[in-house]
Amino acid sequence: xxxxxxxxxxxxxxxxxxxxxxxxxxxxxxxxxxxxxxxxxxxxxxxxxxxxxxxxxxxxxxxxxxxxxxxxxxxxxxxxxxxxxxxxxxxxxxxxxxxxxxxxxxxxxxxxxxxxxxxxxxxxxxxxxxxxxxxxxxxxxxxxxxxxxxxxxxxxxxxxxxxxxxxxxxxxxxxxxxxxxxxxxxxxxxxxxxxxxxxxxxxxxxxxxxxxxxxxxxxxxxxxxxxxxxxxxxxxx
Amino acid sequence: xxxxxxxxxxxxxxxxxxxxxxxxxxxxxxxxxxxxxxxxxxxxxxxxxxxxxxxxxxxxxxxxxxxxxxxxxxxxxxxxxxxxxxxxxxxxxxxxxxxxxxxxxxxxxxxxxxxxxxxxxxxxxxxxxxxxxxxxxxxxxxxxxxxxxxxxxxxxxxxxxxxxxxxxxxxxxxxxxxxxxxxxxxxxxxxxxxxxxxxxxxxxxxxxxxxxxxxxxxxxxxxxxxxxxxxxxxxxxxxxxxxxxxxxxxxxxxxxxxxxxxxxxxxxxxxxxxxxxxxxxxxxxxxxxxxxxxxxxxxxxxxxxxxxxxxxxxxxxxxxxxxxxxxxxxxxxxxxxxxxxxxxxxxxxx
Ligand SMILES: Nc1ncnc2c1ncn2[C@@H]1O[C@H](COP(=O)(O)OP(=O)(O)O)[C@@H](O)[C@H]1O
Ligand SMILES: [Mg+2]
Numbered sequence: 001x002x003x004x005x006x007x008x009x010x011x012x013x014x015x016x017x018x019x020x021x022x023x024x025x026x027x028x029x030x031x032x033x034x035x036x037x038x039x040x041x042x043x044x045x046x047x048x049x050x051x052x053x054x055x056x057x058x059x060x061x062x063x064x065x066x067x068x069x070x071x072x073x074x075x076x077x078x079x080x081x082x083x084x085x086x087x088x089x090x091x092x093x094x095x096x097x098x099x100x101x102x103x104x105x106x107x108x109x110x111x112x113x114x115x116x117x118x119x120x121x122x123x124x125x126x127x128x129x130x131x132x133x134x135x136x137x138x139x140x141x142x143x144x145x146x147x148x149x150x151x152x153x154x155x156x157x158x159x160x161x162x163x164x165x166x167x168x169x170x171x172x173x174x175x176x177x178x179x180x181x182x183x184x185x186x187x188x189x190x191x192x193x194x195x196x197x198x199x200x201x202x203x204x205x206x207x208x209x210x211x212x213x214x215x216x217x218x219x220x221x222x223x224x225x226x227x228x229x230x231x232x233x234x235x236x237x
Numbered sequence: 238x239x240x241x242x243x244x245x246x247x248x249x250x251x252x253x254x255x256x257x258x259x260x261x262x263x264x265x266x267x268x269x270x271x272x273x274x275x276x277x278x279x280x281x282x283x284x285x286x287x288x289x290x291x292x293x294x295x296x297x298x299x300x301x302x303x304x305x306x307x308x309x310x311x312x313x314x315x316x317x318x319x320x321x322x323x324x325x326x327x328x329x330x331x332x333x334x335x336x337x338x339x340x341x342x343x344x345x346x347x348x349x350x351x352x353x354x355x356x357x358x359x360x361x362x363x364x365x366x367x368x369x370x371x372x373x374x375x376x377x378x379x380x381x382x383x384x385x386x387x388x389x390x391x392x393x394x395x396x397x398x399x400x401x402x403x404x405x406x407x408x409x410x411x412x413x414x415x416x417x418x419x420x421x422x423x424x425x426x427x428x429x430x431x432x433x434x435x436x437x438x439x440x441x442x443x444x445x446x447x448x449x450x451x452x453x454x455x456x457x458x459x460x461x462x463x464x465x466x467x468x469x470x471x472x473x474x475x476x477x478x479x480x481x482x483x484x485x486x487x488x489x490x491x492x493x494x495x496x497x498x499x500x501x502x503x504x505x506x507x508x509x510x511x512x513x514x515x516x517x518x519x520x521x522x523x524x525x526x527x528x529x530x531x532x533x534x535x536x537x538x539x540x541x542x543x544x545x546x547x548x549x550x551x552x553x554x555x556x557x558x559x560x561x562x563x564x565x566x567x568x569x570x571x572x573x574x575x576x577x578x579x580x581x582x583x584x585x586x587x
Contacts, residue, residue: 053449077452089447091440102440105433106452154452 003062004029004189005050005081005158010059012042012049019045021213023059027158027191032184034192034200034221036234037210043193044086046210047160050191051083052076063158078106082156086163086193088147092136096127099135099146103153113153120149123179141172148179159183160191165199177203197234201225209234244511247574248423251514255416259409274533278408279526284415285476287517288422289494290501291510292469295426297499298508298576299435300462301442303363306370307470307498310343312377312490314471315478317342319390320383322479332396336475343471347464355459370495377487384487391483405482415476422469426510429465438462442508497521500558504565506572515573524554 003026010023020042027033037043048054050061052073061068063081071079090099100120104113121128124145130138135146144164151159161180165173177199184190194200201207201221209217209230217230224230259277266273289311296304317339321330330338354365377384384390395403396414403410429435437458440448449455478484497520505516531550535541541548565572 051450053446072454073449074452074454074457077450083450085446085450089444089450091443091447093443094439102436102451105436105440151450 002065003027004064005191006060006062007046007050008060008062010046010049010061011057012045012054013057019213020049020057023210023213023215025208025215025218027189029157029189030184030187031206032180032190032192032204034194034204034207035210036194036197036200036207038233039195040212041210042213043195043210044162045213047083047085047162047191047193050076050081050160077154077156080155080157081160082151082154082158083160084144084147084151084162084164086166088140088143090135090138090143090146090150092134094135095132096135096138096146097131099150100127100153103150106154112155116153116155120152123152123182124149139169139172141168141176144168144172144176145179148176152183156188158189158191160193162193163195164192165194165196173199197230198225201230244509244574247515248511251511251518252420259412263409272534272537274530275408276526276530277412279529280522281408281412281415281480282525283517283521284412284419285473285480286498286501286521287419287514288476289470289473290498290505290513290517291422291426292466292473293498294466294502294508294510294513295429295438295462295469296466298502298513299430299442300438300459302459302462303359304366304463304466305363305492305495305499306366306368306373307466308490308492308494309366309370309373310346310467310470311474311477311494312373312484312487313346313467314339314343314474315484315490316377316384316390316474317471318475318478319393319484322394323390323392325390332394332479336472336479339471339475340468343474344464344468346471347467348460350467351460351463355456355463367492367495370490370492374487374491377490384484387486387488389484389486389489390478393478393482393484395479395482411480415480418472418476422472423510423514430510434458434461500562504561504572506575509572509574509576512572512574512576519573520558524558528554 005027007023007025010020011018012020023042023046025033025035035043035046045054049056050068052068052071056069063079068076091102094102100117104116107113126142127145127149130142135143138146148161148164164176168176173196180190180192180203192200192204201224204221207219207221207224208215209224217224217227219227225235258280262275262277266275289307292310293304293307296302318335320326321328321335321338322332350369354362357365378386395405396411397403398414401410437448437453440451440453441455441458445455474490501516501520502513504520505514506512528550535548535550536543543549546552
């Protein structure tokens with residue numbers, strides 16, 4: 001199978017700070033790939049580069065066989081690459097329904113949008129119950145569900161999630177990861193960024209480990225779970 | 238979706254009051270010709286500033302871009318109207334085509350300034366718009382071959398409607414015409430607020446990064462907001478020039494005008510159309526209608542003499558403005574009529 005997304009030698013900087021030195025990775029259609037690493041390793045920067053929100057210093061990003069290097073941020077979503085940003089970033093004063101509409105901003109097929117909304121409500125029934133409620137009144141976990149649902153509303157072919165478990169009660173994390181699994185079973189491709197390495201590796205097919213802007217390890221997820229280096233640094237064993 | 242009922246109610250009440258004021262004023266003047274005060278003429282300023290502030294509301298209220306140079310676009314509109322209508326120039330358009338052309342020229346000016354600056358963030362944009370406001374005045378002053386320098390362009394024609402000629406003696410027809418224009422602008426702003434660009438503006442204001450992640454073309458949408466605001470400011474400028482039969486001097490469109498527009502938006506409630514209308518009535522109504530009327534009444538009754546600078550309420554204007562702003566920021570920072578809680582900006586029900 002050829003790669004849906006392929007990243008070669010990606011570098012990015014914030015002023016003088018080199019945030020990404022050498023990031024190369026691949027996501028194939030239908031996979032869950034996880035990118036794990038400590039705080040500040042460059043996970044979010046990687047996703048922002050892929051969304052083209054952050055400018056890149058060097059490297060090559062290819063999505064569905066086409067280069068994203070010259071594609072502006074607002075085109076990326078339309079091409080099928082959506083991101084659930086770190087910290088959820090829902091619109092707190094808009095209702096759940098309106099937040100989902102915002103995710104479908106680029107779309108004009110009303111019927112398709114309604115169908116995808118129904119799908120999101122199936123995935124996270126609590127969102128249907130709360131559809132008329134302001135997003136800011138939801139719990140952290142529910143807000144994360146809303147953020148995922150909002151990204152799904154653009155009908156992406158690759159969904160990138162930045163630390164969906166951050167600051168969320170364990171029970172809700174489990175529910176969110178279940179939803180991720182279900183999305184995969186429905187054929188979605190997922191790039192999951194996590195600090196919670198154990199949970200992410202249990203869920204994923206393959207994984208990459210990033211340290212100070214460099215991919216230092218990559219393997220099938222079960223193998224990474226067994227890897228002594230990973231166990232020591234990320235699994236606390 | 239609709240705006241909340243309270244807001245609708247306020248808007249209809251404002252419109253009813255606006256419609257009823259001229260006959261009441263006329264009746265007062267008939268009953269008490271010596272003591273009565275004409276406030277329909279000055280009230281036109283409220284209508285003009287409401288248009289200006291609604292323009293700023295698109296940029297600052299909807300989209301969250303601090304804009305400190307609205308007066309410059311008002312000047313562009315006024316001078317465009319002047320050059321297009323005044324008999325000393327070859328164009329000599331009448332009111333309506335000139336008003337439309339002024340709006341168009343304002344839009345183009347907005348795009349020209351917006352294109353290189355919309356990628357700037359926060360304070361930088363505020364400084365650029367502030368600088369633009371100063372530059373426009375200087376250009377208008379120094380380009381006197383075209384703009385007549387500090388003289389201003391005059392005389393300028395008033396509006397035309399079939400079967401009636403507007404004249405400076407009778408303010409009432411102007412008032413109703415300008416009220417009509419304002420109503421159209423309000424309806425336009427309402428539609429914009431619920432439109433696709435309106436949703437994009439809201440997303441940009443609340444969380445620009447999230448907006449980018451939704452695929453919203455942030456720079457383009459900011460430019461659109463900027464241009465729409467410039468268009469309304471230009472319309473306000475053309476209305477002003479037509480009413481005064483002159484563009485006035487370039488210094489009439491100085492920083493104070495931009496700040497006044499900003500105060501109206503802040504006092505009314507950022508992003509709230511009804512709030513901006515209330516803000517315009519409160520601020521301009523107070524400064525241009527109530528205070529002069531009070532001054533006139535005090536003098537007419539011999540309570541204070543013209544020579545007494547402290548006795549003239551007009552001279553207290555900015556002190557009172559400042560006080561009101563400080564009190565507002567302390568006790569009601571969201572404005573008199575803030576935008577509704579969970580804004581219904583994301584379009585129609587399923
Ligand atoms: N906006 C920014 N300005 C400057 N430096 C930044 C910015 N965002 C991130 N960084 C730096 O880039 C590096 C990578 O950050 P980030 O991608 O957020 O890491 P992670 O998501 O893995 O925690 C860190 O050293 C961080 O301090
Ligand atoms: Mg991060």
